[in-house]
Amino acid sequence: MKDVKYIPQRDGYGLGLLELCKTREDILVLDADVAASTRTNWIRDQYPDHFYNLGISEQDMVGTAAGLALGGMIPYVSTYGVFLSGRAFDQMRTTVCYNNLKVRFGGAHAGISVGPDGATHQALEDIALARVLPKMMVIAPCDSEETRKAVIAAADIDGPVYFRFGREAVPVVTDESTPFEIGKARLVCEGADCAVFACGAMVYEAMCAAEELAKEGISLRVFDLHTIKPIDQEAILTAAKECGCIVTAEEHQTAGGLYSAVAEVIVKGQPVPMENVSVRDTFGQSGPPEALMNAYDLNAKGIVAAVRKVLERKA
Amino acid sequence: MVRNDLLAQCRQLRQDVLEMIHAAGSGHPGGSLSAVEILTALYFDVMKVDPANPGDPDRDRFILSKGHAAPILYAVLARKGYFAPEMLPTLRSLGSPLQGHPHMHMLPGLDCSSGSLGQGLSVANGLAFAARKQNKSYRTYCLMGDGEVQEGQVWEAAMTAAHFGLDNVCAIVDNNGVQLDGTTAEIMGVEPLNDKFRAFGWHVIECDGHDIHAVLAALEEAQATKGKPSVIIAKTVKGKGVSFMENQCGWHGKAPNKEELAAALAEIV
Numbered sequence: 101m102k103d104v105k106y107i108p109q110r111d112g113y114g115l116g117l118l119e120l121c122k123t124r125e126d127i128l129v130l131d132a133d134v135a136a137s138t139r140t141n142w143i144r145d146q147y148p149d150h151f152y153n154l155g156i157s158e159q160d161m162v163g164t165a166a167g168l169a170l171g172g173m174i175p176y177v178s179t180y181g182v183f184l185s186g187r188a189f190d191q192m193r194t195t196v197c198y199n200n201l202k203v204r205f206g207g208a209h210a211g212i213s214v215g216p217d218g219a220t221h222q223a224l225e226d227i228a229l230a231r232v233l234p235k236m237m238v239i240a241p242c243d244s245e246e247t248r249k250a251v252i253a254a255a256d257i258d259g260p261v262y263f264r265f266g267r268e269a270v271p272v273v274t275d276e277s278t279p280f281e282i283g284k285a286r287l288v289c290e291g292a293d294c295a296v297f298a299c300g301a302m303v304y305e306a307m308c309a310a311e312e313l314a315k316e317g318i319s320l321r322v323f324d325l326h327t328i329k330p331i332d333q334e335a336i337l338t339a340a341k342e343c344g345c346i347v348t349a350e351e352h353q354t355a356g357g358l359y360s361a362v363a364e365v366i367v368k369g370q371p372v373p374m375e376n377v378s379v380r381d382t383f384g385q386s387g388p389p390e391a392l393m394n395a396y397d398l399n400a401k402g403i404v405a406a407v408r409k410v411l412e413r414k415a
Numbered sequence: 416m417v418r419n420d421l422l423a424q425c426r427q428l429r430q431d432v433l434e435m436i437h438a439a440g441s442g443h444p445g446g447s448l449s450a451v452e453i454l455t456a457l458y459f460d461v462m463k464v465d466p467a468n469p470g471d472p473d474r475d476r477f478i479l480s481k482g483h484a485a486p487i488l489y490a491v492l493a494r495k496g497y498f499a500p501e502m503l504p505t506l507r508s509l510g511s512p513l514q515g516h517p518h519m520h521m522l523p524g525l526d527c528s529s530g531s532l533g534q535g536l537s538v539a540n541g542l543a544f545a546a547r548k549q550n551k552s553y554r555t556y557c558l559m560g561d562g563e564v565q566e567g568q569v570w571e572a573a574m575t576a577a578h579f580g581l582d583n584v585c586a587i588v589d590n591n592g593v594q595l596d597g598t599t600a601e602i603m604g605v606e607p608l609n610d611k612f613r614a615f616g617w618h619v620i621e622c623d624g625h626d627i628h629a630v631l632a633a634l635e636e637a638q639a640t641k642g643k644p645s646v647i648i649a650k651t652v653k654g655k656g657v658s659f660m661e662n663q664c665g666w667h668g669k670a671p672n673k674e675e676l677a678a679a680l681a682e683i684v
Contacts, residue, residue, distance in 0.1 A: 160571035163536075163541065191568075194530065
C-alpha cells in the first residue's frame, strides 16, 4: 500500500463530536478524566456547554448519562474501553440497556495497539461484553474517517450504541465519499477464494494480505465489518456460500468478538471452514504498538497464514 | 394541620403492599413498609405529576434506587391513578407489568428501571443536569436504602451532585438500619450518614420517616435549599406497622402466608 496517511482513530471520535455539537443542542459529551486522551478535550475547549468531566468515576458517569438520556439528551460517554465495558458493565446493562436509552459509549484505546501502557489499558474484551447486552449496538470502525462517520450516524439511533476505537495513528483507508451504513458490511475488495471479515485497524492489514496473496493468484474478498451488532447476516452468508471459507481479523480476544459473531451466523446458515486472527486468550503487555501487533500476529502476515490454513481445510 | 387524608392513604398502602406480596408469594415487605410515609408525602403532596400524562417532560421525577421496594411504589402509583389497583395482585407473575423490580417500559409512571443497587443517584443527577440544560424547573427525587449506600457508586454520585451544585436533586435515605443479612451495624456500618453527606458537600436534613408531617417539612426544606443538593435522612423502621416484621431482617424479602397476612392486616387497618 502506497501513500497511506496515518491518523489516530480517536481524532475521528473528536471530529465527529465537534460536528454534532456545532448544530445540535441535545448532544452532550461526558468524560472520566481522560479528555486529553479521548479527544473530548476538543469539545471541552470549543463547546464547553456540551461537556462534563465527571472525574475518575466510570460507573457514576454511565449512570449520569442514563439520567441525561431519560431527560431527553443524547450523551456520549467517553473513556478507555477497558474501563467502560468492564468497570461500568452493570451500569451499561441494567441502567442503560434495560431502559433502552440513547447513550453512546465511546470506548477508546481499543486493542493491543494501545502500546506501552500495557495490559491494564488495552481493551481486548469490550466487543464481547458489549454485544451480549440486549438492545446494544456495537460498532468498531476501521479508521479515523469511519469513526467520525459512525459517531455522527449513531446520534439518532433509538437505543444504546458502543463504539471502540484505537489510540495510535493507523492507516486511513476510507475518505469522505466512502459509503458508511450502520449494520451493513463494507465490501473493501472483491475476491472468490476466501472471505475476510475484519474490523478496526485490521481492515488495513486485510487489504495488505489481499495484495500479498494476489501475487500468488489467491483472491480475497475483504469486508470491513464495522457493525458487529446488528451483524450483516446477508453479507456473511453470501460470502460463505460464494467463497467457501472465512477468516476473521480483530484486535480482540478470540472468544466473544468478531470471530464469534461471524461464526454464530454461519453455523446456522452456511457452515464453512473458518480461521481467525485475534488475541488468543491471553493478556497484552507493554511495548511499541507495531511491535506488539507483530508479536501477537495481528498483522497482514497473520492473516495470510490464516488464509492458507483455511484454504487447506476448504480443499 | 393534621393531614388525615395522608394518614389514611398510608394505611391503605400498607395493606396493598402486604396483600400483593402475599399474592405473589415473594417480594420485599420490610423495605416497602419503611418507605410508606416517604412515598406518600412525595406522590400525594409534593411532586408535580399527572397520572393522565405520565410522560410529561416537565413532571417531577422519582428514582426508586432501592428497586426491591417496588411493591410500595406500585401501590402508590395505583392509588394515585396510574393504573387500576386490581392489577396489584399480579405482582411478579409472568407477563405482569409489575415486575419484581421496576421496569419502566412495562408500566407507565415509572421514571427509571432499577434493582441493581447504588445506581439511582447517578441517574437522578443526570436528570438534574438535563433539567438545567433545558431550563426546566422539575425536581428529581431519589430514594435509597441505608444498606444500599455501601455501594461505592453512591459516593461517586454524591461527589458529582455537590461538585456541580445540583440543588434540583433531593436524595432520601430510608434509614431503617436493617439489610438482608442483618443490621447495617453488624454487616457493614454506614453511620454517621449525616456527617458523611455533610463532608461530601450536601445539605443534610434529618427527620422521623414515619411522621408524615416531618417528612413534608423536610421535603420543603430541601426544595428551599439552593446551591447544593439536599439529602433527607429519614429515620425509619424496617417492616413498620407490623409488629412481627419490625426490625427483622428475616422479613427483608419474604412473603407473609395466609395467617401472617391476616395478623398483619389486623394491626394496620
